[in-house]
Amino acid sequence: MLLTACRLSKALQLTLAVIKPDAVAHPLMLEALHQIILDNQFVIVRRKDVVWRRQESEKFYAEHSGRFFYQRLVEYMSSGPMRAYILAREDAIGHWRELMGPTKVFRARYTSPTSLRAQFGLTDTRNTTHGSDSVESARREMTFFFPDFRPEEWMEREEPSFRSGRMLY
Numbered sequence: 001m002l003l004t005a006c007r008l009s010k011a012l013q014l015t016l017a018v019i020k021p022d023a024v025a026h027p028l029m030l031e032a033l034h035q036i037i038l039d040n041q042f043v044i045v046r047r048k049d050v051v052w053r054r055q056e057s058e059k060f061y062a063e064h065s066g067r068f069f070y071q072r073l074v075e076y077m078s079s080g081p082m083r084a085y086i087l088a089r090e091d092a093i094g095h096w097r098e099l100m101g102p103t104k105v106f107r108a109r110y111t112s113p114t115s116l117r118a119q120f121g122l123t124d125t126r127n128t129t130h131g132s133d134s135v136e137s138a139r140r141e142m143t144f145f146f147p148d149f150r151p152e153e154w155m156e157r158e159e160p161s162f163r164s165g166r167m168l169y
């Protein structure tokens with residue numbers, strides 16, 4: 001059982017975070033990323049290790065179909081185990097994206113040297129982590145990885161304890 005306590009005043013938000021295959025392949029990196037999630041007051045709502053078939057990778061990234069990096073991305077995301085999380089906290093989407101840093105690793109190293117992608121990323125494709133970029137994509141992506149998860153029901157059930165200042169997992 002995961003135990004996290006947080007005290008927050010603003011709106012509770014959910015996001016989908018993924019540790020991509022290059023990071024999962026290195027146990028110390030995986031552990032470091034997990035610890036960063038905890039250190040940033042995210043509540044871990046769900047966690048799952050998955051291996052995608054190519055078809056799932058193509059579907060998840062369908063919006064990039066036709067882009068120059070699409071085939072490379074699809075192959076990479078179905079190349080080995082990944083770890084997916086549903087995370088909750090105030091401004092979860094923006095906060096996780098800020099922690100990740102820019103998409104392109106080499107840009108991240110110049111503009112956000114302490115970001116996850118700058119520190120752990122290998123290339124623009126093998127950039128360590130994924131995070132939803134909007135409320136709409138968070139809903140779609142959470143359902144993609146956790147088909148039985150109902151964000152609205154979870155919010156309704158959990159927001160009162162979040163607002164009261166104590167949320168326990």
Ligand code: UDP
Binds near residue numbers: 069073102125127133
């Ligand atoms: N990607 C890539 N080359 C690029 C841009 C993106 O290989 O020039 C890959 C990278 O793994 C990225 C993913 O495609 O994380 C999805 O791209 P998106 O623009 O949605 O970036 P993100 O939201 O992940 O920052």
